[in-house]
Amino acid sequence: MARKSLVGVVADELLDRIIAGDFPPGSSVPGELELSARHEVSRMTVREAMKTLEAQRILSVERGRGTFVNPLNRWASLEAVLRAASEGQNEAAASVQLIELRRMLETGACELAAARISDADIQTLFGHVAAMRAAHEVNDIAAFVEADLAFHDLILRASENVFVAVLFAPLHRVLEKRRAETSAVPTIQEHAIGHHQNIAEALESRDPSRSREAMDLHMQQTLDDLKTLVLEAP
Amino acid sequence: MARKSLVGVVADELLDRIIAGDFPPGSSVPGELELSARHEVSRMTVREAMKTLEAQRILSVERGRGTFVNPLNRWASLEAVLRAASEGQNEAAASVQLIELRRMLETGACELAAARISDADIQTLFGHVAAMRAAHEVNDIAAFVEADLAFHDLILRASENVFVAVLFAPLHRVLEKRRAETSAVPTIQEHAIGHHQNIAEALESRDPSRSREAMDLHMQQTLDDLKTLVLEAP
DNA sequence: TAACTGTAAGATGTCTGACATCTAACATTT
DNA sequence: AAATGTTAGATGTCAGACATCTTACAGTTA
Missing domain, CATH: 1.10.10.10 (Winged helix-like DNA-binding domain superfamily/Winged helix DNA-binding domain)
Known part of the structure; x- marks a missing residue:
């Protein structure tokens, strides 16, 4: 350090x-x-x-x-705003708002990517899903998270919008550790694999609104996972 | 200065x-x-x-x-990324990407606002639309832009998401001057008034997906306006 | 030969003290 | 009462010095 x-x-x-x-x-x-x-x-x-x-x-x-x-x-x-907004008992609310923000950017990027992503990148996406399945089998959390992040990063890049990537970077840093926590739960892993599969298939169909919808469902699940985790945490 | x-x-x-x-x-x-x-x-x-x-x-x-x-x-x-991305002949592409980004944030905020906006704020929204109509009648561009901005700012705040506002602020600064240009065209003013009216009515119905759709149409129109302006510019 | 060590160059990190310039409030003069 | 001068306190900039970290290289040792 x-x-x-x-x-x-x-x-x-x-x-x-x-x-x-x-x-x-x-x-x-x-x-x-x-x-x-x-x-x-x-x-x-x-x-x-x-x-x-x-x-x-x-x-x-x-x-x-x-x-x-x-x-x-x-x-x-x-980051500074997050620190300020997390003061007192607002940490849970801040976390929810961060996911809301992530949802906007990722669903938007996914919609754009549907019309712009290359065939090769789509195959890579399915590869990441396969890697997530494999990691899930052997309970390798680190590998699971890595494939998960790579999946989302690729879609971000495939949107071909520089500014989305710029705004998303700090969000990524902030949410990084939380994602590792949620990804440790086997049930959540299975949900995530299914959602990622759906997203990749939607992108393969080149249908923007279907792609957006698929990502939106994934984000909704993430938000639900976070809420249950936050609520269950002592 | x-x-x-x-x-x-x-x-x-x-x-x-x-x-x-x-x-x-x-x-x-x-x-x-x-x-x-x-x-x-x-x-x-x-x-x-x-x-x-x-x-x-x-x-x-x-x-x-x-x-x-x-x-x-x-x-x-x-701002720095915008300067870098606007180098050479990429300025038009950068402008389009900025609108794309704005679309993500504004449609997302509008969807959230539908479930959170107060009755008083909805009335204020209709007030802003009325102000836009009045400004359009007497061809007062400055007043028109002011009411336009106030309308969007209010929705942003009504989303009750601090981080959306933070990310939107630099976008706002960057797009400010361009909006003044597009708002100078009477036909575009009329389009904008109609869209704003639809958005306010959608929010009044408290329907998130309808509100998102209304804002999305408005953003689509803005993007089209920008494209025709950029293409027509010598 | 191969591994370790010391030295030196060049880079950033920090300190001290000084002077310049801007702002605002107060005192002075008209 | 208005205009002007003065002054205190704030930030802006400068110069030079020393500390510390990284790297490369030469020299030493096993």
Whole structure:
């Protein structure tokens, strides 16, 4: 594990304090000098930390006046918004909203892919499904998850829409660990295999709306799985 | 207009050179010292510029080794990806892909909103449609666009999904000016009014799939309008 | 020969202190 | 009362220095 630089630590701590409500949106954060004293680093280090938060539109720096916290809906970092939205008892709600978002992007990408995916890629999709079946047989969770991710990634790429991939990347990072958990349940694995098979067949038929529907059912199942897991968790 | 700081200028110029292909993905950018000489600024200014690009996942800085350009699909900034994707003759394709993305988010949000929007908000929606009609009568383009944007923003908020709003914000900024152009055509205004009316009525019926369909038709029309405009443009 | 080790070059990480410039509030002058 | 000057405090930029990490290479040793 890479040790974090001081800049990263300061940026994290500052973001934590913002999320904790120490500096509500619209208010100003302490001056660079005060922060450098607070965190026991030089002013330049504080400035670099600020720059990273400014690039994510979390802070607005105004020369001569100070540095201000932007309202949450202007933040450009999905991870930061997730941290803020997961505060308190909102973690479950945030998880559901993330799946909702994923559903929009994946069903949309699947609909586009139906008209654009190559024959070779379709065969690869069936290959991934076969790999999922094989992994399920021998109870190899890691291999199962890998084939699962490859399946979805391929559809994303087959949509030939760069921006979808860009917006999906942070979502992918956030949902990664949760997917490993859900995929550990054998019953859920079987459901997933069936859904993936349906999606691949729908894409093979080149029918956009059927493809979208197939992916939508899969997403609905994922959402249901998450809800039962969240509800059952102590 | 605010004059840009040196940091912003250096970051922009560096991003320009990256997009121009001077430093392809995977390769390293010149060292901080070399860049500070090239742009005639201090090393600290270069470092702060790098930090902004690193926060957008455009660059990866590795201590002791150098600074490297990430592949485009890891970039977290929609604006930067748009600039890169619009290079050469790809601008039209990029515009189409942006609309495709907008379609996914707006239809998804509309579907969610159908089950969550309040009665008061629905009345406000009809109010916005009325405002669009009034603006159309007197040919007030600015007022028309304002009501149009307010209509869509309200649906986004009514979806009660924070992350959708976060992802949509940069899209909004990018598409803002284009919408002003398309909204200037009277025929397109009439089309838009009809579609908005349908969307509001669909939401009023609380039918998610009907609401999604109504928004989808609107997005389809927007895409068609864009295509004819792009094709007709000299 | 092969493996280990020390050295040095080059890169980023951080610090210190200084000066420049912008903003806002206050004091002064007209 | 309005215009102007002053000042405090904030961010913007600079210069130079030292620390630390990575890599390559030469030299040493088994």
